[in-house]
Amino acid sequence: MKILGIETSCDETCAAVVEDGRRVLSSVVASQTDLHRKYGGVVPEIASRAHLESLVPVVGEALEVAAVGAGEVDAVAVVHRPGLIGSLLLGVTAAKTLAWLHDRPLVGIDHVESHIYAACLEREALPFPCVGLIVSGGHTSLYACDGPRSQTLLGATTDDAAGEAFDKVAGILGLGYPGGPSIDKASERGSPKAVRFSRPWLDRDSFDFSFSGVKTAVLYHVCGHGAGAKTRPTDLTEQETADVAASFQECVVDVLVGKTLRAAEVRGLDRIIVGGGVAANRRLRTRFEQEAAAAGLDLVLPPMRYCTDNAAMVAGLAYHDVRAGEVAALDLEARA
Numbered sequence: 001m002k003i004l005g006i007e008t009s010c011d012e013t014c015a016a017v018v019e020d021g022r023r024v025l026s027s028v029v030a031s032q033t034d035l036h037r038k039y040g041g042v043v044p045e046i047a048s049r050a051h052l053e054s055l056v057p058v059v060g061e062a063l064e065v066a067a068v069g070a071g072e073v074d075a076v077a078v079v080h081r082p083g084l085i086g087s088l089l090l091g092v093t094a095a096k097t098l099a100w101l102h103d104r105p106l107v108g109i110d111h112v113e114s115h116i117y118a119a120c121l122e123r124e125a126l127p128f129p130c131v132g133l134i135v136s137g138g139h140t141s142l143y144a145c146d147g148p149r150s151q152t153l154l155g156a157t158t159d160d161a162a163g164e165a166f167d168k169v170a171g172i173l174g175l176g177y178p179g180g181p182s183i184d185k186a187s188e189r190g191s192p193k194a195v196r197f198s199r200p201w202l203d204r205d206s207f208d209f210s211f212s213g214v215k216t217a218v219l220y221h222v223c224g225h226g227a228g229a230k231t232r233p234t235d236l237t238e239q240e241t242a243d244v245a246a247s248f249q250e251c252v253v254d255v256l257v258g259k260t261l262r263a264a265e266v267r268g269l270d271r272i273i274v275g276g277g278v279a280a281n282r283r284l285r286t287r288f289e290q291e292a293a294a295a296g297l298d299l300v301l302p303p304m305r306y307c308t309d310n311a312a313m314v315a316g317l318a319y320h321d322v323r324a325g326e327v328a329a330l331d332l333e334a335r336a
């Protein structure tokens with residue numbers, strides 16, 4: 001079964017064709033990073049317009065690379081929630097149009113659930129049951145997962161998502177946009193022990209997260225106590241910047257890895273999967289590899305290209321919905 005997936009929830013126009021839920025025949029991602037860079041963040045209206053321009057060529061390329069016609073796919077799947085409403089509407093409208101035109105089933109996919117599914121792509125066996133950590137620009141959530149369509153939420157962020165904290169701290173330190181990759185890069189030259197930011201563990205038994213305090217601690221550390229959100233440091237050397245970046249990153253990584261391993265222990269699960277844009281972070285990947293091995297846990301870290309937004313995870317997950325008869329009607333709604 002070949003499924004065409006479309007993902008336009010934020011600032012990447014993505015289309016992919018996946019066979020039988022796991023074999024990726026094509027995955028095309030048109031990034032809008034260059035358009036948003038000068039604003040230091042995603043501008044929703046610009047994102048929508050860019051999706052409008054990119055959607056037809058991106059879907060066309062995904063079909064061409066997979067060597068399948070739009071009328072030959074077995075279903076059309078699309079992310080319809082959550083995300084920027086204008087961006088979502090474009091993907092949803094494109095998917096509905098293709099599904100109606102070629103009389104194919106339509107499948108509506110949740111963006112966060114598709115990030116969990118990224119760990120299933122290009123693997124022989126499905127990695128369930130497991131603990132799943134999803135860390136993206138909009139979410140930081142920990143799940144106990146029994147299957148592609150069966151998850152229990154164990155905890156989530158109470159304020160900033162991990163990726164959001166990376167992006168904001170990169171802004172404070174004057175590092176480039178997008179923030180996550182630039183902190184990842186700057187940290188290479190810095191010491192993770194230079195500054196000891198206190199770890200937001202919250203309650204020992206809690207699987208919730210909170211990163212907004214660490215972000216403020218970074219701001220106060222570099223701009224002085226009581227600095228406003230828009231204050232920027234003026235006299236940080238490159239080494240000091242790298243040290244703060246590495247120390248902040250270590251703090252976030254400690255908490256993400258620590259809580260995920262504890263969730264595995266408490267739930268008696270011996271496998272961990274990680275997904276979402278922050279799962280592309282090299283320090284997070286290394287620490288998970290080290291600590292999962294030390295604890296005797298199986299670890300599934302999807303390749304970087306399936307951590308950040310893509311449509312292969314969407315088309316893959318939809319396979320299970322189609323098989324279960326879970327298809328949407330043409331009045332499927334986009335939900336912010």
Ligand code: KG4
Nearest residue numbers: 136137138163180181277278280281308309
């Ligand atoms: O999953 P994603 O592509 O989009 C959302 O669903 O939000 O995640 C984007 C987030 C951004 O906050 C970005 O800064 C972060 O993932 N990110 C990273 C890295 N690459 C992307 N954060 C830390 N280190 C990275 N290497």
Ligand code: ZN
Nearest residue numbers: 136277308309
């Ligand atoms: Zn995402």
